[in-house]
Amino acid sequence: xxxxxxxxxxxxxxxxxxxxxxxxxxxxxxxxxxxxxxxxxxxxxxxxxxxxxxxxxxxxxxxxxxxxxxxxxxxxxxxxxxxxxxxxxxxxxxxxxxxxxxxxxxxxxxx
Amino acid sequence: xxxxxxxxxxxxxxxxxxxxxxxxxxxxxxxxxxxxxxxxxxxxxxxxxxxxxxxxxxxxxxxxxxxxxxxxxxxxxxxxxxxxxxxxxxxxxxxxxxxxxxxxxxxxxxxxxxxxxxxxxxxxxxxxxxxxxxxxx
Numbered sequence: 001x002x003x004x005x006x007x008x009x010x011x012x013x014x015x016x017x018x019x020x021x022x023x024x025x026x027x028x029x030x031x032x033x034x035x036x037x038x039x040x041x042x043x044x045x046x047x048x049x050x051x052x053x054x055x056x057x058x059x060x061x062x063x064x065x066x067x068x069x070x071x072x073x074x075x076x077x078x079x080x081x082x083x084x085x086x087x088x089x090x091x092x093x094x095x096x097x098x099x100x101x102x103x104x105x106x107x108x109x110x111x
Numbered sequence: 112x113x114x115x116x117x118x119x120x121x122x123x124x125x126x127x128x129x130x131x132x133x134x135x136x137x138x139x140x141x142x143x144x145x146x147x148x149x150x151x152x153x154x155x156x157x158x159x160x161x162x163x164x165x166x167x168x169x170x171x172x173x174x175x176x177x178x179x180x181x182x183x184x185x186x187x188x189x190x191x192x193x194x195x196x197x198x199x200x201x202x203x204x205x206x207x208x209x210x211x212x213x214x215x216x217x218x219x220x221x222x223x224x225x226x227x228x229x230x231x232x233x234x235x236x237x238x239x240x241x242x243x244x245x246x247x248x
Contacts, residue, residue: 034159035217038152039224051212055159058127062134062151079124 001025001109003067003090006046009108010101012069012092016081019088025066028105030098034059041065046105048098052076057083057091065089069105071098116170118161120187123211126162129170130155140174142247150179150245153225156218157183157241163208164188165238178227181243189235197223 004021007014014021029041030048034055037047043064049056052074060068061083067090070076076084076091084091094101114136116129130151137147154170161168165187173180190196196203197219204214223229228244 032212033215033217034212035156035215035221038155039217039221043148049212053211054124055126055211055213058131058155062127062130062155063148 003046003092006067006105006108007092010094010104012094015070015076015091015093016084017067017088017090019085020067020090023066023090025109027109028102029065030102038063048102048105050074050098052080054079054083056080057087057089060089061087067092069094069101071096071101112174114172114174116172118158118165118168118170118185120162120164120166120168120185123162126158127155129158129172133172137174137179142179146245146247149225150181150243153222153229153243153245154181154183156221157181157243159213160218160241161185161187163204163213168238175247177247179245179247181245183241183243184238185240186238189237189239190231190233191235193231193233 003023025046026044028046031037032049032051037059041063044066046067047065048069050071057080069092073095134151165185168185171182199220200216202214202216208214226243227246230242233239
């Protein structure tokens with residue numbers, strides 16, 4: 001399933017990284033600890049988090065993740081947004097909590 | 112091939128720049144993508160450690176046909192007990208650093224998992240040298 005389909009199905013906001021919306025998504029990873037994501041997330045996964053600073057993009061890009069979803073209505077910092085556009089790695093947003101959006105994404109991907 | 116990067120302590124906005132540059136370079140050299148991941152995960156953790164704990168540091172990368180050797184040396188507080196620092200979950204990071212999602216005590220264990228060889232030498236009050244070796248074949 002592509003990032004763009006997930007955006008549509010889960011009614012997500014696109015903050016940045018429009019160049020990466022056609023990337024294929026293999027699964028998801030939920031964590032607010034950057035080293036946890038570094039150590040355990042896999043390529044092409046969507047990362048669900050409440051962290052909004054620029055280092056999120058460094059981790060997402062180094063791990064070749066498909067996209068990042070910020071929860072609870074949080075917005076990316078300005079330099080996070082710029083980096084997302086540079087890397088064509090989308091930052092998406094939802095007003096839902098990590099628990100709620102994870103459940104929906106899980107069901108969608110495993111449908 | 113030899114490359115060098117400088118790191119300033121406390122400058123989180125640039126943490127990951129060296130890893131990102133090395134990743135692009137290794138891609139151009141057609142290094143296996145899984146190996147690249149291992150190398151940049153280990154290097155990123157090293158970069159973050161210098162930013163989070165040290166005053167400044169230098170990263171030297173040597174790319175050879177059969178291996179990538181990375182040396183991170185910093186001027187900083189050093190590690191009094193390396194064995195303890197290697198334990199998963201042990202961290203001396205500040206509250207501010209923890210709030211950013213760092214300092215969970217996973218950095219050095221991640222480096223150990225993702226390198227073929229990890230060597231740490233430290234002098235408390237002076238600094239730390241971390242050497243990472245990844246075999247390419």
